[in-house]
Amino acid sequence: MGNNFQIKLKSSSKLWLTLSIVFSIVLLIPLGSIFLSLFETVGDGWKELFDGLIQTYLLNTLILAVGVSFFTLIFAVLPAWLIANYRFPFSNSLKWMMVLPLSIPTYIIAFIYGDIFSFGGEFYLLADYLFGFGIKEIYFDIFKVYYLIPILSSVLYPYIYLTCLDSFENNNRAFIESAELLGKSRSSIFRKIALPLSRPAIVSGLFLVNMELLNDYGAMDFFGIQTFTTGIFRTWFGMNDLGTALRLALILFTISFLFIYAERLFRRQAKYYEEGNHTNLTKKKKGFIGSLVAMIICFIPVILGFVIPIAKLTYNAFTTYHSVDFFAYTVAMMNTTFLAFAAASVIVIISLALIYGERTGKFGLVNKLISLSTVGYAIPGAIIAVSMLFFLSGLKSTFGVFGFGTLIVLIYAYNIRFMATAYTPIKSATDKLGMNSYDTSRLLGFGNLRTFWKVELPIIQPAILTAMLVAVVEILKELPLTLILRPFNYETLSTIAYQYAKNEMVKDASIYSLSIVAISILPIIFFVKSKKEQ
Amino acid sequence: MSFLQVKNIVKSFGKTEVLRGISFEMEAHSRLALIGKSGSGKTTMLRLIAGLEIPNSGSIIINGEVLTSHSNFTKPEKRNMGYVFQNHSLFPHLNVYDNIVFGMEKLTKKERIESAMSYLSMLGLEDKVKSYPHQLSGGEKQRISIIRTLASKPRLLLLDEPFSNLDKNTKERLKVDLKKILDQEKLPTIMITHDADDSFDLADEVILLDQGNIVARGNPEELYKRPINEHSARFFSESYIIEKDETNLSFFNQFEINSNRICISPQSISITNNGTQAKVIGHKFVGNGYMVILDYLGAKLKMFTTEKITSPSVLIGISDIIEL
Known part of the structure; x- marks a missing residue:
């Protein structure tokens, strides 16, 4: 058809199409502009990088990636298998308790364990009380990359746990039951059937873990570990060398894209693994010893990633509440709430425009652009x-507009980073809904916009609420972007917690950290409730 | 001029060509069934008529109005077509009444209530007026969906496998209801189905699609009794298609058949005292009788009988052989 483009345009909703293209471009432009940084002049920082610093960054990133991947797998896979397959005391409660560490940001867990194991910290007091060990006899420097690995793993493992649990409970049932009927024990099935079949789930969980790791700034900075993210901060703020910071960001950007590419490649190749009948397995009852072992295996990550940190934060908050500046706390809380809700609202509205541009449009290229515009979730905040x-800066030199250090720019950056958090649940709800309701409404005489308003919006409301909640919590926990782009003196819970911890006042950071965790738990409760309802 | 003209429609999804130059016409007040196997392109054809898809080339004209062509495209909401999906697609957040009046915005409230209630009472569903879709059975949902479509007064009704997700009893009841409504409304209708029985019950004319091409067209009863080609024989008739080979050569010679491929309707074969002997190789109970499978001079045939045959062979006569 000669005029196929015009016909396609005529059949699409012009409003959704225009909005989705404009928003996609707006979300992608800053990320794309980073490639122009190659032409920027660099300062001494760049030379310094090649005097061994870049090897340190690479080595630390590699050690952390391998170590955290290993520990998160240990913390997540076996408990997920035990919970999916066996009945033992607390197994039902553990199923959702295992997710709780997700509410603790990586920088807060680093502050907590850094404090517990610091000279005179609770670990040494307990060792002295229980076993009579003197501090000097057993003291070790916790602030090493190797010790940071299990600490970070204790709050990052739920990403793998959730994908694995879903895979073990639902997707693999037919294969597991077939193997059982062929006389295999569940432990042999775990090794020979369930683990290989759950590889895609494990890989996508590992991908999320590593993306969180690359994004982290607070924990690395607190532990003094030199990585690309801390390097960007150091060269930019410490050496005022934006050119080098940009190039570092470009290197980190390339590493992130390699991760994204590897994950997508693996997912495409492993599609056949995901067939299943989505019905839960019949759980077997464990004996006394088996129950005890299963409980120990499942409780260890929960205790490390949630019970100890919360106990420590609560204790600290009680002992330091008299010294808290409640005015500063209230302002930070209000700033955080306003910022999180304002940014999350914009994110939800833009994600709706992107989804409906894709849903109602018929242009493959536009759909690819939209899909690309949500890639920010895998790009560390420092790069953004x-x-x-x-x-x-480019805008300033061209149009004389700058805007750096304003809330609008911060919200813009949050949109780039967290678009996927709202896009994914809403997209999954509209995909599940299919096109029949939409098409029916149009055939009954309603246009695109009225169909959206009258038919689809009421149906996808719960997904929009979930999207809003997840986006609010992600923004609330976010640190590197907020630290760099916030307006001067604009404090949030996370920036104050970070500053206290950086100044070795971890106890004073507790009430702020506890507030972040308390709010972050909300979507987890919401998630658990919706799972139970399902 | 025909009511609906579909001219040379080509439609591809990526590299897969789903419709390969389809053309047909349809008169007002007629009921057409588009039938074919899964993947034959029948749903795509229906969606193209509704404006839910855009063809690569070709045109669709209704009452002289060009809806789709190389330079024209009327949006689905402007076409005034009624479309019933196979999975009902009732809006889950609206009750039965609100679903039915959804497309009746131009009417007054009184007219809407009257119209909705008259359709509901026609099908005995008045008590469901306040129910929500999740409170209805599969058959009720589909009937409400049909009412909603009809209540919007479309100029052409499109039914996309309306019986496919229903059990046998519900399906039969819905067919009766649908026939009653269509007879009363006298609405031109295109129905798609993969079940030839549906077309026997509801359509005046059928178009058989295979791999994106029209392979047969005609009255369903005639196509059943006398398939015009191999495609229609395979789809409508219950008989085997017999291809000439060494094993059945004597069968072809006895009847002096010139064609290399034939089919014989089960109703054309009967037991007769002065017939020829055929070996009984199996039989199947089909509700109102038995379908007996016979070996006759090396050719495998199906014969319909009302009583079960227990003997190893029978004497049969053949009244009609269709050369394909």
């Missing part, structure tokens, strides 16, 4: 911050 600054 640097690319925003670079982009805004």
